[in-house]
Amino acid sequence: MEVLRNNFEAFLPTIEDAIAEADFIAIDTEFTGLGIEKSFQIDYLDTVQERYAKCKMSAEAFQTTQYGLCTFSWDAAKHKYIAKPFNCYVFPATGNRVLGLDRHFTCQASSLSFLRDSKFDFNKWISQGIPYVNRDEEAKARRKIGVLESEDDVPITGAKRVYVDEVMETIHLWLQNAPDRTLDVPTPSRFHRRLIHQEVRKKYKSALRTVGKDDKIVISKQTDEERTAMASDRTKQLTDELNDLIGFRKVFELLSKSKKPIVGHNMMLDLLQTISSFHKRLPDDVREFKSTLANVFPIVYDTKHIAHTNPTVSPLLTKSVLGDVFTRISCPPFRYPAIGIDSGFSGYDSGEQNYHEAGYDAYITGVVFAKMAALATNTVEGQRIALQSPALMECVNKLHLMRSDVPHFDLVAEEDLPTRDNVFHVFGFEKGTSYGDVQKEFIGLGQVGLAGFESTRCFIIVRDESKIPDVISTYGEIVVDVEDHAERHQKTFSYQLETYADYMAKKLTRQENGLSSSLSDLRRTTAAKRKLVDCESEDTATATATPNFSPGSSSASLPDDPSVSDSVKRQKKSSVSHRKKHRTASKLLHEAAKRHLSTSANSSSSCTIV
Amino acid sequence: MEVLRNNFEAFLPTIEDAIAEADFIAIDTEFTGLGIEKSFQIDYLDTVQERYAKCKMSAEAFQTTQYGLCTFSWDAAKHKYIAKPFNCYVFPATGNRVLGLDRHFTCQASSLSFLRDSKFDFNKWISQGIPYVNRDEEAKARRKIGVLESEDDVPITGAKRVYVDEVMETIHLWLQNAPDRTLDVPTPSRFHRRLIHQEVRKKYKSALRTVGKDDKIVISKQTDEERTAMASDRTKQLTDELNDLIGFRKVFELLSKSKKPIVGHNMMLDLLQTISSFHKRLPDDVREFKSTLANVFPIVYDTKHIAHTNPTVSPLLTKSVLGDVFTRISCPPFRYPAIGIDSGFSGYDSGEQNYHEAGYDAYITGVVFAKMAALATNTVEGQRIALQSPALMECVNKLHLMRSDVPHFDLVAEEDLPTRDNVFHVFGFEKGTSYGDVQKEFIGLGQVGLAGFESTRCFIIVRDESKIPDVISTYGEIVVDVEDHAERHQKTFSYQLETYADYMAKKLTRQENGLSSSLSDLRRTTAAKRKLVDCESEDTATATATPNFSPGSSSASLPDDPSVSDSVKRQKKSSVSHRKKHRTASKLLHEAAKRHLSTSANSSSSCTIV
Incomplete structure (x- = not known):
């Protein structure tokens, strides 16, 4: 179903119902770049913070052009998903x-x-x-409606000054002497009208009203009631307009309020685009982003992550591009569940491919998810997928990371870095x-x-x-006496070499000491900017974040389902215990930093800081 | 005539001929913002450098979407412009x-x-x-064709590593043992093919050729001739593609080479867009920009500037928006010259308005110019406009400045600042x-x-x-003793006040001293970047810049027309002598700076530097 500006309000209840009855909702976004x-280029060795920062920069620079969402709800009578x-x-x-x-x-x-x-x-x-307006933009616009004085005045000089002064004198005389309620002022141009609007508003505030016509301005005296009405009329008109312009954010808020599982394919950028376009400014810190996202979408499945990691599904796939996966899951052993498109929604079940149309990509992402999830959980014919099965809980809230040695981007915990x-x-x-x-x-x-x-x-x-074990001893030292080190490696070009841990330690030290003073000004500016954004109050729509695995209603029904809460807890626990077994990234780096600081004083080799 | 990618090469000779026979050429651009x-917002008190910097930022951020040009040539037989x-x-x-x-x-x-x-x-x-590619982009692309090694290698790990190693071993054995010229390697995916391309190219360079097919790669041994041909084939293919992509820049270069008068309406941004899109990176310094533009377009007329300043035309106009001026010049006393659209060019003479279509706006800009120029120079029926008349030379190479107290932007001299x-x-x-x-x-x-x-x-x-004369004495001092200063003004809120000259002097001093050390790093980076761009050689197309007022041929015919050279000289001379009468902006500021420095040591009042 194609949703546009002119049918959006009419379709909104349909979208709302579809979300309310859904088991899960697949999304896809298309954007301008x-x-x-x-500065945008991802690197295999990006830290999670670095990768997030690059994706954030992309999501903030480029714009969503098309948002696809496809709801999937279990039809118990027909034993299939609609x-x-x-x-x-x-x-x-x-x-x-x-x-x-x-x-x-x-x-x-x-x-x-x-895209074309x-x-x-x-x-x-x-x-x-x-249209759409995120919360930051809305807050700013509401402040402006409050002030209503933001339009710059035009300086008036020369012939225009003479003209305006004459008009102002005429108005002055009319107010003092004439009983008429209105005065017509002929104006040679739109610009002249603008000047009259400006000067009359400045001088007489709401005591006079100015209305531009084709080649004149009609100035009228206002009663007290009219003055009050005029002020609130203008405010009301702007507020109504703003409420209309919030537009697609209403769909985002329905999605968020539902707390239903959100499914995407390789969806890191989709999620960042969603937050940045429809919610609020993306935070700089990746941990803060995770906390924002956990409030907005507490259950997220990335089908690319499942394709890469699920032990049942992964061996059956050779490629993880969405189109290829969709082709693969259309053949055995991928069989169940049956999925039909609701009869009111034309198009995508004809077999014709519409790759990179957001609605179509959302639809096939959902189909891919259902088929993979069914196989991973041994779901048989006519059976609804148990989304809270351990096999799926292993994949929840983990996003695929392109070209990275970090296994995944974890939405609820710190990643176990290699x-x-x-x-x-x-x-x-x-x-x-x-x-x-x-x-x-x-x-x-x-x-x-x-x-x-x-x-x-570079890094090797x-x-x-x-x-x-031999890398440092062979390549890390400068060969002083070639005779004595006949066995040692001779460099083919000049360079230095250090372990990754040492590199990161030095980098951290530099960040903590070296640049702090010269960058303090910049930081102050950034902090001040952030403060402006942070001071907006949290949206009530996303203030609570109980995940909603149960279809057909709001999150209020959730506490009745103990199996869900249990499995969510299990998932969290497993993640925590998993973390304990590994040194986390920040620990690793701090250990290395310490090591570096304690040895560098005694070390005779001078390391160039690059 | 609508020119698109698929008819561009076919129409290029028509455009070339039209430019060659033209008396003048009107241009207009549409852009994305x-x-x-x-940072973009113009201010009434911008210095010329500040205004240029803002327009440059705009021209570099936004992109040209449509370029309109309309040539006007005198038809001596029909006594009208075509x-x-x-x-x-x-x-x-x-x-x-x-x-x-x-x-x-x-x-x-x-x-x-x-635009929509x-x-x-x-x-x-x-x-x-x-398509179009400016000179900076072209130079960079040519370097890349030369290197041809810019594509990043993909790191290969896990199962893929095993797969690739096996393939490499197979190739090794085939080379050692098999007489066949080609080897087929089955590949499970496009990505696997990419890895094989990469590894074979890395190891065997051009001794082997890899060609991807549907589900395999065909590897073939190359003779020495084939190897040479292969390398140059690739280079030739890329060079041909790049030459095609230069596209619309060819039109810009025809315009520039012609040295014909270029006409626009409120054309500051049009000119900056033209340079930035089709020529090269805009310089930071406004004087450097003027010198670049003088090489590219030595004769420029801005119809908005003429509308505002020409003593014959200006009093007849109440508005200077292009559409309004066009409506006005369609009525007496604007009568001549007669202008017809060439019979091969449909559309714009039907009376239907297509405002903001670049071709249409260029056409009506040219009509506006011709009608205003004819009236300003007393051109009568059936007569060709003498573009070198003093009345027009007064306006040449001066651009209208929106919302500014600087009378115009001067393309060949330093402006006389108020x-x-x-x-x-x-x-x-x-x-x-x-x-x-x-x-x-x-x-x-x-x-x-x-x-x-x-x-x-702010500024008042x-x-x-x-x-x-009383501003400083009334508002510039703090009232210490209200009793003693009964006649003096009491401030309604707390502020300080200084003359504009003092403000600018302090600003200059700050720029010269205060920030120099902390910004030196930034400057170094910027300078390094600029160096990269500056090292491109000057385009031969724009190396000479003799203006061409005579229609129908290249600039080679110019020196035969002494009246032109004379009037150009006159214009330059008049501009110089005019400058002498006024303090120029930089002089003014330096004088003020001096004054400020010599007095601040003795001054007891502490001025906060803002």
Whole structure:
């Protein structure tokens, strides 16, 4: 079902009902770009905070163009799931200038071409997209409605000054002498009218009212009642407009209030786009983001994460691109559950593919989820999927991370980071040194991966575990006397090498000491900005965050289902105990930092800080 | 004539001929935004450098969507001008990833809505827009073609590592033992094929060639000739693609080479967009920009500037918006010259209005220019306009400046800035102080304009000259003893006040001393970046810049026309002598700075630097 600006209000109850009766809801977003510039580029060795920061930058720069959601509810009579897909064009709200709503956003040329190739209708997007205003923007607009004096006055000079002064004198005389309630002032242009509006408002406030006509302004005296009505009329008119412009955020809030499981495919950016577009400014700290998201969507499933990690499903797949997975799950052993599209929703069950239309992608994501979930939980024909089964609880609230050695992005706990004992920082080489040069240099280590390549540094990832212990002794020291070290490696080009832990320790130390003074100004500014945003009160819609696994009603019904709460608890506990077994990332880094600080005083080798 | 990607090459000779025979060429651009954020906002008291910096920021953030040009050539037989309007959709080039062409650009929501309301077809823009690549982008892409190693390698781990190692071993055995020229390697996915491409290229360079098929890779041994051909094939293919993608820049270069008069309406942003999109990065310094533009377009007429300043035309106009001016010049006393649209160019002479279609706006801008120029130069029926008449030379190379007390933006000389003796800096007041508060405070000064309003400061512009001498004595001092100063003004709120000259002097001093150390790092980075751009060689197309007032041929014919050179010289001379009569802006500020420095040591009043 295509939802546009002109049918949005009519469809909203249908969307509300569909969400209320759903077992789970799949989502997908299309946006104006992904980011190819350096600052956006993900790196295999990104820390979770770094990766989040890059995704945040992308979500804030680019704009959602289409939001797809597809609800799936179990039909007990027909023993199948009924899907209701909604494909919504969304375009950032503009409106009366006073409201200050007019997003600036970034487009990436190739992304627009890609969307157009996928039949995205940009004309429809701009003229028929459902508007939206996030909470930060709404708060700012409401403040502006309160002030109502934000429009800049135009300075008046020369001939215009003479003209305006004459008009003001005429008004003065009319007020003193004439009994008429209105005065017509001829105006040569719209600009002249604007000046008269401005000067009369400034001088007489609401005692006079100015209404522009084709080539004149009609000025009228106001009674006390009219003055009060006029002020509240204007406020009411702007408030009504703002309420309309909130638009698609209402759907986001319905989704959030429902606390139903939200399903996406490779959905990190979808979630960040959702928060940034419809909720509020993304926090800088990844932990703060997780806490925000846990309030908004307490149950999240990423089908790409399931495809990669579920022991039943993963071996059956060779690719994890959405289209490929959808093709694969359409064949045995993927059989159940049966899924039909509600008869009121045309289109997607014809077999025709509409990849990259958000509604279609949401629909097939939901189908992929259901089929994988059924197989993973041994769900048989005619049976509803038990979403709280341990096999699924293993995957809940974990997002797939593209090109990363971090197993997943964990929405409710700190990630178990790889120790990266097999990663070494190679630095201080000359500009112009190539991938090939570095690979040749380390050929003795067997298969070596490269990451974070910059002009004078990179990381090497040693795949052969048996080689790891010798890396530092072979490559980390400068060969002083070649004769004495005949067996030792001679460097093919000049560089230094250190363990990943040492690199991170130095980086942390630098962050904590070195730059703090020169950056303090910048920090103060950033902190001040953040304060402005933080002071908005929490939305009541998302203040409570009890997850809702049970279909058909609001979260109020949740406490009746002990199995759910139990499994949620189990999941949390397992996550906690799992964490205990591993050193967490921050611990690891702090240990390394300590080690570095305690040894650096005695160390005779001078390490260049890069 | 609508020009799109698929008919561009076919129409290019028509455009070339039209430019070659033209007396003048009108241009207009449409773009993705104007900028409402603080950093873009123009202010009445902007210095020329500040205004340029804001326009530059806008031109760099937003993107040209449509370029209109309309050539006007005198038909001596028919005694009228023949117009040839071209409406060109332009979209930034993308292409092979190796070329690194993929602009990120900003859109402003309200601007897209505005364009859509004006019937701009965004679908056509994206899928049919003529590509373009400026010189900086081209140089970067050519470097990349030279290197051809810019694609990042994918790290290979786990099962994929095992798979790739097995394939590499198979290839090794095949090379050692098998006489066959080709080897088929089955591949489970596109990603597996990518890995094989990568590893084979890395290990065997061009000794082997890899070609991906549906579910396999075909690896073939290469002869020496094939290897050479393969390398140059790839280079040639990319070079050809890049040459195609230069696209609309070819039109810009034809315009520039012609040295013909370029006409626009309120064209500051059009010119900056033109340079930034099709030529090269805009310089930071406004003087450097003027020098760049003088090379590119040596003769420029802004019809809005003419409308505001020409003594014959200006009194006849009440508005200077393009549409209004066009309506006005369609009636007497605007009569000549006769203008017809070439029979091969349909559309714009039907009387139907297509405002904000770039081709149409370019056409009516040219008509407006011709009619105003004819009246200003007393051109009679059937006569060609003498573009080198003194009345027009007064207006050449001067751009209208919106909302500014600087009379115009001068493309060939430093502007004569107003002294701003009637401007005062009010600062140090409390946040929350409103426009109204400030206006009330200074009500004794008569009509007062406000500019540059920020939370704790603003400027007041005193219109009544007789009040200026008393401003400092009345408002600039703190009233210590109210009894003794019964006649003196008592402030309604706390603030300080200084002359504009003092404000600018302090600002200059701060820029020269205060921030230099803490910003040195930033400057180094910026300088390094700029160096990269500056090292591109000057384009030969724009190396010479002899203006071309004579229609029908290249600039080679120019020196034959002494009247032109003379009038150009006259114009320059007049501009120089005019400058001598006035203190220039920088002189003014330096004088003020000196004054401030010499007095501040003796001054007992402490001035807060804001």
